[in-house]
Amino acid sequence: MLILLLVWVGRSWSLDLRISLFQEQLVDAMLFTSVDGDYSVETNRGPLGICPEGDSWYVVLRKDSLLIRDHAGAWHHGDELRFSAADEYGVFRLKPVLPLLASREYLSDLQVEISMNSLLMLNEIDMEKYIMGVSETEAGSKCELEYYKVQSILCRTFALKNFNRHEAEGFNLCDGVHCQAYKGRNIWNEDVEIGTEVTDGLVLVDEDSLLLNAAFHSNSGGETRGAEEVWLNGKNYLLPVLDPFSLNQPSARWRKSIPVNDWISYLQTKGIFLGDLQDTSLLEMHVKHRENYYRVALDSLLFLVIRDDLELRSDFFGISLQGDQVVLEGRGYGHGVGLSQEGAMEMARRSYHYTAILNYYYHQIQIIQYMFLEETGKLQIDMNNLP
Ligand SMILES: [Zn+2]
Numbered sequence: 001m002l003i004l005l006l007v008w009v010g011r012s013w014s015l016d017l018r019i020s021l022f023q024e025q026l027v028d029a030m031l032f033t034s035v036d037g038d039y040s041v042e043t044n045r046g047p048l049g050i051c052p053e054g055d056s057w058y059v060v061l062r063k064d065s066l067l068i069r070d071h072a073g074a075w076h077h078g079d080e081l082r083f084s085a086a087d088e089y090g091v092f093r094l095k096p097v098l099p100l101l102a103s104r105e106y107l108s109d110l111q112v113e114i115s116m117n118s119l120l121m122l123n124e125i126d127m128e129k130y131i132m133g134v135s136e137t138e139a140g141s142k143c144e145l146e147y148y149k150v151q152s153i154l155c156r157t158f159a160l161k162n163f164n165r166h167e168a169e170g171f172n173l174c175d176g177v178h179c180q181a182y183k184g185r186n187i188w189n190e191d192v193e194i195g196t197e198v199t200d201g202l203v204l205v206d207e208d209s210l211l212l213n214a215a216f217h218s219n220s221g222g223e224t225r226g227a228e229e230v231w232l233n234g235k236n237y238l239l240p241v242l243d244p245f246s247l248n249q250p251s252a253r254w255r256k257s258i259p260v261n262d263w264i265s266y267l268q269t270k271g272i273f274l275g276d277l278q279d280t281s282l283l284e285m286h287v288k289h290r291e292n293y294y295r296v297a298l299d300s301l302l303f304l305v306i307r308d309d310l311e312l313r314s315d316f317f318g319i320s321l322q323g324d325q326v327v328l329e330g331r332g333y334g335h336g337v338g339l340s341q342e343g344a345m346e347m348a349r350r351s352y353h354y355t356a357i358l359n360y361y362y363h364q365i366q367i368i369q370y371m372f373l374e375e376t377g378k379l380q381i382d383m384n385n386l387p
């Protein structure tokens with residue numbers, strides 16, 4: 001925990017978030033374990049006591065209230081339950097029991113409420129500590145420090161831009177891919193922490209100083225694409241770039257074989273009339289660069305639609321015939337807009353600075369410091385504090 005100590009001393013401002021945990025599951029029972037430091041426990045009816053380091057409390061939903069068993073075996077009731085860390089370095093483990101899921105570790109506090117007949121488990125946590133968890137979840141443990149800086153800035157920009165996405169439900173962001181994946185802290189890689197710390201408060205804004213929609217994906221396949229080709233709204237900062245850094249990376253290529261007759265049947269379900277197709281080579285389409293449409297016979301079909309229908313890794317692929325199979329030769333992984341994670345990781349390995357990596361994938365951006373004014377509750381951008 002020494003690194004955390006170094007990281008968190010001397011912060012001049014903070015912003016607390018409420019993150020819904022295990023959002024994609026309906027959890028009816030859970031086990032709370034205090035991993036680092038004691039936790040004080042209280043319900044809306046009053047304090048229940050202390051959960052000492054290493055001990056566990058069990059919480060189960062019974063009708064309309066929470067049934068709580070403490071570490072000594074005594075039972076309690078409540079509608080809301082709160083586990084508060086004794087200090088800012090507190091770590092707890094959360095294990096869903098109904099259904100049984102793998103446990104995860106988190107920093108800071110846990111609030112448990114009832115919502116839609118299941119447990120609503122909220123991690124109340126400082127923004128920068130949350131960013132460490134998202135960065136670890138997104139990037140894993142094997143990246144260069146420079147890449148963790150990039151990932152932290154992307155995740156922080158997203159978190160601020162979508163700060164009140166779940167306001168109606170009583171929290172800020174969820175931990176699923178609907179917002180950004182957050183599985184807490186389970187690897188404890190020091191570079192994740194340093195990457196967040198040295199970019200403390202830095203976010204991306206466009207020419208008008210508006211927070212970016214900082215889209216990213218796993219691998220561009222060698223070229224990224226403009227936002228307007230995937231979503232309705234184009235952005236000046238989300239333009240296509242040639243991306244040699246993504247080539248020869250783990251997700252650069254994929255391949256899928258489909259029997260010719262199945263392929264023809266699929267095209268017919270999309271309203272494409274092939275008539276009496278004598279020459280099946282007409283099904284082929286070789287692509288050098290990204291294209292929007294698969295042109296077949298006198299008709300066409302969006303690559304995006306094929307990707308969705310067949311759950312392909314990307315919509316960047318060519319189509320060739322091999323015997324009685326149609327072979328999709330694919331490139332990249334993901335929607336292809338904005339930053340390619342594997343490309344950026346390769347740039348970091350080649351010693352590019354994090355600002356150079358961000359400026360490579362996003363156009364006309366500024367990397368600036370945000371500040372949170374507690375008096376007004378508003379976010380403010382400090383233009384004098386550029387990296
Ligand atoms: Zn969400």
